[in-house]
Amino acid sequence: xxxxxxxxxxxxxxxxxxxxxxxxxxxxxxxxxxxxxxxxxxxxxxxxxxxxxxxxxxxxxxxxxxxxxxxxxxxxxxxxxxxxxxxxxxxxxxxxxxxxxxxxxxxxxxxxxxxxxxxxxxxxxxxxxxxxxxxxxxxxxxxxxxxxxxxxxxxxxxxxxxxxxxxxxxxxxxxxxxxxxxxxxxxxxxxxxxxxxxxx
Amino acid sequence: xxxxxxxxxxxxxxxxxxxxxxxxxxxxxxxxxxxxxxxxxxxxxxxxxxxxxxxxxxxxxxxxxxxxxxxxxxxxxxxxxxxxxxxxxxxxxxxxxxxxxxxxxxxxxxxxxxxxxxxxxxxxxxxxxxxxxxxxxxxxxxxxxxxxxxxxxxxxxxxxxxxxxxxxxxxxxxxxxxxxxxxxxxxxxxxxxxxxxxxx
Amino acid sequence: xxxxxxxxxxxxxxxxxxxxxxxxxxxxxxxxxxxxxxxxxxxxxxxxxxxxxxxxxxxxxxxxxxxxxxxxxxxxxxxxxxxxxxxxxxxxxxxxxxxxxxxxxxxxxxxxxxxxxxxxxxxxxxxxxxxxxxxxxxxxxxxxxxxxxxxxxxxxxxxxxxxxxxxxxxxxxxxxxxxxxxxxxxxxxxxx
Numbered sequence: 278x279x280x281x282x283x284x285x286x287x288x289x290x291x292x293x294x295x296x297x298x299x300x301x302x303x304x305x306x307x308x309x310x311x312x313x314x315x316x317x318x319x320x321x322x323x324x325x326x327x328x329x330x331x332x333x334x335x336x337x338x339x340x341x342x343x344x345x346x347x348x349x350x351x352x353x354x355x356x357x358x359x360x361x362x363x364x365x366x367x368x369x370x371x372x373x374x375x376x377x378x379x380x381x382x383x384x385x386x387x388x389x390x391x392x393x394x395x396x397x398x399x400x401x402x403x404x405x406x407x408x409x410x411x412x413x414x415x416x417x418x419x420x421x422x423x424x425x426x427x428x429x430x431x432x433x434x435x436x437x438x439x440x441x442x443x444x445x446x447x448x449x450x451x452x453x454x455x456x457x458x459x460x461x462x463x464x465x466x467x468x469x470x471x472x473x474x475x476x477x
Numbered sequence: 478x479x480x481x482x483x484x485x486x487x488x489x490x491x492x493x494x495x496x497x498x499x500x501x502x503x504x505x506x507x508x509x510x511x512x513x514x515x516x517x518x519x520x521x522x523x524x525x526x527x528x529x530x531x532x533x534x535x536x537x538x539x540x541x542x543x544x545x546x547x548x549x550x551x552x553x554x555x556x557x558x559x560x561x562x563x564x565x566x567x568x569x570x571x572x573x574x575x576x577x578x579x580x581x582x583x584x585x586x587x588x589x590x591x592x593x594x595x596x597x598x599x600x601x602x603x604x605x606x607x608x609x610x611x612x613x614x615x616x617x618x619x620x621x622x623x624x625x626x627x628x629x630x631x632x633x634x635x636x637x638x639x640x641x642x643x644x645x646x647x648x649x650x651x652x653x654x655x656x657x658x659x660x661x662x663x664x665x666x667x668x669x670x671x672x673x674x675x676x677x
Numbered sequence: 678x679x680x681x682x683x684x685x686x687x688x689x690x691x692x693x694x695x696x697x698x699x700x701x702x703x704x705x706x707x708x709x710x711x712x713x714x715x716x717x718x719x720x721x722x723x724x725x726x727x728x729x730x731x732x733x734x735x736x737x738x739x740x741x742x743x744x745x746x747x748x749x750x751x752x753x754x755x756x757x758x759x760x761x762x763x764x765x766x767x768x769x770x771x772x773x774x775x776x777x778x779x780x781x782x783x784x785x786x787x788x789x790x791x792x793x794x795x796x797x798x799x800x801x802x803x804x805x806x807x808x809x810x811x812x813x814x815x816x817x818x819x820x821x822x823x824x825x826x827x828x829x830x831x832x833x834x835x836x837x838x839x840x841x842x843x844x845x846x847x848x849x850x851x852x853x854x855x856x857x858x859x860x861x862x863x864x865x866x867x868x869x
Contacts, residue, residue, distance in 0.1 A: 288540040295547050299554040299752060306558050307748040313565030321568065374865065376803070397572075404647060444865065498847060499703065502791045506699035549759060549788075553752040561748060576798055579751045583789040585703055652699050653858035660844075660851030667843040 325394045329383025330354040331363040342466040349463045362386055366463070367396075368456030373448040375399030378408070380449075382456040388464070389421040393453065405445030413439055413446075417453060422461070427454035480605050487609030494617040494659075495666045499585040503577045504614075505655040508622035511634050516570040518615025520559045520578060525587050526607035527555040529595040533603035536596045548591045549582070556582045586610060624658055625649045681812045688816035691865060694792045695824040696858040698799075701792030705825060706850055710836070715829035717776050719822025721765055721784065726793050726818035727811065729758045733797040734810045754797050755788075762788045792821055828857065 326337055334354040341350040354363035364384040371377050379396040392414055400406045407413055416437055417425075427450045428434025429443060438446035493499045500521075507517045528551050532539070539547050560578045563571040571578065581587070590610055595603045626632055629649030631639035639645060648654045694700045701722075708718045733754045741747055766784050769777040777784070787793060796817045800810045831853055840849050 288543055291538065291540055292543050292547065295550050299550050300749065302554055303557050303748050303752070306561050310561040310565040314561070317565055317568040399575075401647075401651065498706070501702040501706070502700055505702060545785075546756070546759060549755055550752060553755050557748055557751050560751070576795060576802070579798060580700075580791045580795060582751055582755050583791045583794050585789050588789060648859070651858070651862070652696055653855040653862070655699065656851045656855030656858055660848045660855065663851065664841075664843040664848035667845075667848065671842065 325381050325396060326352055326365055329365050329381055329392055329394050331385065331391065333362060342463055344462055344466065349459050351460065351463050363391065364460065366456050366460050368452045368459060370448045370452040372451055373398060373400055374405045374444045375401065378448050378452060380452045380456060382453065384460060388460055389419050390417045392418065400445045404442040407439045407442060408445055408449050422457050480601060483602055483605040484609035487606065487613040492613045492617060493586045493610050494614060495663060499589055500614060503580065503584060504618055504621060505652065505659060507574060507577055508618055508625055508655060509650050510626045511619050511622040513573055514615065514618030514622040517574055517577065518611065518618050520581060521584065521614050522608065522611030523559050524552060524555040524581055525590060525611045526604055528552045528587060528591060529603040529607035530600065532591050532595040533598060533600050544596065548588060552587050553582045586614060621658060621662065625654055629654060681808065684809060684812045685816035688813045689820035689823065690861065693820045693824060693861050694796065694817050695821060696861040698795065700795040701790050701821055704786050704790050706847060709825055709829040710832055712826060712829045712833060714779055715825045717780055719825050721780065722787060722790065722793065722821055723818040725758065725761050725765060725787050726796055727814045729761050729793055730797045730800050730810055730814035732757050734800055734807060737801050755794060758793050759788045828854065
């Protein structure tokens with residue numbers, strides 16, 4: 278099948294049409310999928326919050342306070358009387374074995390760790406991704422900056438690292454400690470809520 | 478050259494991964510779990526059939542000198558569409574496949590079929606070819622993923638198949654495991670082919 | 678300065694494009710039969726990867742982000758790469774015909790080298806600034822070239838040895854790549 282010979286002008290026009298057509302199709306699909314994408318992201322956050330916050334949570338409020346670099350956002354868990362029974366705060370580290378690891382920490386009324394959910398990670402399946410296991414998580418229950426050293430035992434701390442996944446374990450320590458520190462900053466800042474005040 | 482034979486060639490004789498040695502990056506990277514194979518396979522089928530259709534439909538008006546850029550733009554458009562759709566409708570798979578979704582655009586299978594087949598054949602043939610190659614790619618991925626998941630994690634499609642207590646070979650999940658598994662699979666395929674040709 | 682050195686060590690060795698991210702396998706297996714073609718291909722990749730990542734980054738922050746055209750990332754990036762490869766082809770054809778002949782079909786194959794597109798996208802996903810883009814891409818491409826040349830050295834030896842019939846060619850190459858990947862795991866933690 279012999280190909281028609283095209284003039285340069287026809288070639289240019291065809292190329293332009295193809296590019297414009299492609300861009301138009303994509304703009305349309307982007308438009309159509311924007312809502313579902315936003316909804317999926319929101320649902321993910323909501324589900325995560327439900328997991329890390331206390332089970333008695335009736336509603337969730339979001340507060341943010343300004344800090345030196347930007348702002349700190351904290352989610353407050355309220356029971357059906359409107360009392361604050363817990364908090365959630367995000368923290369992340371880029372020192373994971375595979376790169377960034379994002380945590381959502383669930384804190385109790387006093388600011389000690391209840392549990393956490395890893396929102397994003399690229400750790401090795403079977404090794405570093407044991408950061409998500411209940412076994413690793415459970416050692417942090419009730420711990421805060423005052424009663425716990427957030428370093429692996431190898432570095433002189435209290436954390437039981439995951440076997441053969443020291444780098445991932447260290448990253449988790451960093452992120453959890455940072456999350457607790459951010460929470461302290463939130464509490465100290467004007468507008469940050471102390472556990473004694475109830476929701477206004 | 479019948480419609481059926483165009484479809485079946487992609488399943489074994491001209492298997493994209495095992496015979497044509499194309500599309501190995503995603504094959505190796507994504508095949509850490511069997512279920513990822515289905516996800517990636519579905520995406521590739523969508524892009525492959527889609528671009529084959531468009532290129533076959535317009536084959537008479539695409540100037541030869543710029544055919545590669547045109548193919549690339551068409552393929553990239555379908556890839557972006559699948560990326561957006563997945564993000565909004567199946568965020569879990571979208572996260573699991575990660576950077577390899579946009580990388581479908583440089584999957585040599587797709588450009589290869591566009592160049593070698595779609596631009597020279599009519600619509601139905603092009604669809605058949607795309608489907609065959611896509612399904613072949615998918616089953617190849619699932620086999621690769623299954624082997625690595627079963628030996629590396631002890632599960633298959635998430636269900637535990639190796640009893641607790643028996644060791645698993647974590648290396649299977651790492652890149653090295655991918656390389657070695659594929660190498661052995663290719664050797665096995667070669668062996669089968671040698672036996673078949675010696676018999677005839 | 679130190680952060681940049683760490684960045685390069687990271688992208689070259691610790692998170693090597695071939696052995697860690699599994700990118701660039703097609704040309705990796707296709708070109709690595711001989712050391713000198715590997716060197717030539719490696720150089721070409723270093724050039725294309727670094728410049729395309731740079732241009733891609735500029736397009737992302739100057740055009741795509743401000744105009745909310747993020748969905749055009751894949752198309753625009755691959756077009757940048759394809760154009761750069763055309764450029765390299767034309768330059769090589771004119772100034773170094775023997776290298777051009779030696780690389781043959783492998784040159785246009787850089788366009789479909791998933792490592793090149795991959796690194797361009799990775800730079801954006803990791804939120805690098807322009808300097809970090811340059812250092813990361815140089816490290817990544819040198820790492821790729823390194824992987825290529827080491828592999829070619831091994832394969833040249835392998836070709837002389839006794840390999841079981843079913844394994845000849847790609848199967849044994851893949852197994853070798855797997856062993857190399859394990860070896861590179863030794864670099865883990867180097868950048869910390």
